[in-house]
Amino acid sequence: MTDAEIRAVALATLLSIAPEVEADGLRGDRPLRSQVDLDSMDWLNFLLGLHEKLKVDIPEADYARLVTLDDVVSYLQKKLGGA
């Protein structure tokens, strides 16, 4: 998958949890949870949604590395065996 495809999956997952979010207004290099009001349950569901769609396991120890949308895309790309 390309980075753009992974980003699209991440955004679709995010919108299923926070439908009021305007995806065009999100900055990929800013902390996601400061741009979108996601509580810990939302965040868990976001990661669970990524896991289900991409078949990628995300250990809890890695949660702290996933701060921005760019972090999420980059992390998933590595997990999927990409660049």
Place this chain on the structure above:
Amino acid sequence: MIEFKLPSLGADMDEGTLLEWKVGVGDTVKKGQVVAIVDTTKAAVDVESWQEGRVHQLIAEIGQKMPVGTVMATLLEAGEIVPARVGADDTATVANEAAPKPRRMISPAARKHAEEKGVDLDRIEGTGPHGAVTLEDVENAAAARIAPSAEKPAERSADRTADMRKTIAAAMSRSKREIPHYYVAEDIPFARALAWLQATNAQRSMAERLLPAALLLKAVATALKRYPELNGYWRQENDGVFVPVSAINLGVAISLRQGGLIAPALLHAESKPMTLLMQELTDLVKRTRAGSLRSSEMNEATITVTNLGDQGSQAVFGVITPPQVALVGFGRVAERPWAENGELKVLPVVTASLSADHRVSDGHRGALFLRELNDLLQRPEELDQ
């Protein structure tokens, strides 16, 4: 004859609008069965029956707004027989179990139209000769069902948000007017709890992982067993009396994405293992935000817990939801300097607070409750047993 009344769907709800009957005349109703969907200012709620019987009459009509306590339907108890009334409309009642349902008069055009529109003919009262259901009756029923959605979704959402704000305002104003609150707080080291959660979650699939919220809720439920004066209701009769409740039903404050909040209950939290509590919390949050709650979840909370989570403030001092007498609040878990045995170190810490009703308990007992909570959270593995 059992009168099925509109129950209170939370202290802040004094009326509701019937959206849908989930049972028909003649149906058998079991305890806990959802019999109707009622709209409130906060959510559409599945209203359960806590009595068993057979539906005799559906009195409330779709779209009818009614105050709490209104008789919505009548049920026949097992073996109960209602004498047939001369001239009574047999189509609206069930005389007894053995009696065959009388044949209804429905015009062919009405029947065909009902099929096309998906209208349940059993729910329509005929206005034709001898109660016959006419084409016009079916059209009216179909229109009544469609009418609410003709309103623009954005307008409906804005109305609901405004109504919810008013409801919250009324309940919280009443609370601050009537309940003499006192507040106590305790900083709780959370390192052991987090280490236990991490070790536990490392053994679990993603879908089964626990959030700190589940541990905090379990700790509250466990601690409350020793502090029954915090779990129950203040009743106004006889100049006011506290009624303790043995079940610990934790009202969980859940914020809605469009604004406002609802605090439905996790029922019997004291008797549930943490994994089940986590599953039920996940389900409750999901259904709350989808607007699909049950009446028992709306009116049986015995205490409220508000957890600001990892995006929240350091501490929260909440307003008690009447007729409850206490509210437990948790701020975000964050690393803070911590002095212990003459040494200064950095630890994850959570501030727990208690807002409680001074008519029922005192600050000393409140402080002991928080101390108990602290002790329990230093032994998280025991909470999972």
